[in-house]
Amino acid sequence: MTYLTQNFLPSQMSEAYSPQLQSAVMSAFPTILQAHEATKIPAIVHVAQAYDEDVAVKWVQQQLLAVNEFAGAKAKLTDFQLDELAIQIRLEYGYLNLFEFILFCARLRSGKYEDFYGSIDPMRILKSLDAFCDDRRREINRAYEEKERIAREREYEESKKNSISFEDWYLSKSEEERAKTREVPYFAKMAKEIEERERLKSGENNPNDNNG
Incomplete structure (x- = not known):
């Protein structure tokens, strides 16, 4: 919000994010996630907070007007429909940058979502926006899950680097500590096998062997 008011007048903001960008934005951002992660891009709600609600609503209207003019439908949005639609989008989807x-x-212009059969219907636009936001959530969630997976794998690899085997740990202990470890049923068998290997390495006979 501070970034907006320090760097842009309302007219400059509208020009910087003009409807002309609709022609190139799909090349710049093939995925919604890329648009979502773009740095220093204000949300619609930030425009309202930085300037006022009217500036935010008019910006949404400008974008919708470009769609309105681009669409081949005979019946376009009326002024009343455009006003009400822009206000509803501002209130319900203000979190979008x-x-x-x-x-x-x-994407609406390219026909990715709802088709306009003879007329541009505000309800179809809202339905399309809802579908867009569903796609947005899925992309953000997938990216978050992937980051979590990579972080877990990195943490696991780091833990492997810093960890030692049970055998090395056991052999580093004093005889008293080893005896306590052998009292734990889960470790008893492993400890016995380690002790046996150590005796064989040192050339000692197993005291349980029959020498006779």
Whole structure:
């Protein structure tokens, strides 16, 4: 929000994120995740907070007007529909950053979501936006899960580097500590096998062997 007011007047913000970007945004951001992760891109709600609600709503209207003009439908959005639709989008989807919403409009123009059969229907636009946000959530969740998986693998590899085997740990202990370890049923068999190997290495006979 501070970034906006320090660097842009409302008119400059509208020009920086103009509807003309709809033509190129799909090449710049092939996925929603890339648009979501773009740095220093304000959300629609930030525009409202930095300036006022009217600036945010008018910005949404400008983007919708570009879709309205681009669509081949005979019946376009009326002024009333455009006003109400922009307000509803601002209130329900204000968390979208500006590139995400521009990308949505570009995808809407390309026919990725709902088709307009003879007229542009505000409800179809909202249904398409809902589908876009579902795709957005899936992409963000997949990216988060992948980062978590990589972090777990890295943590596991680091733990392997810093860990020692049970045998090395056992042999590093004093005889008193080893005796306590052998009293634990889970470790008793492993400890016995380690002791046997150590006796064989040192050339000692197993005291249980029959020498006779």
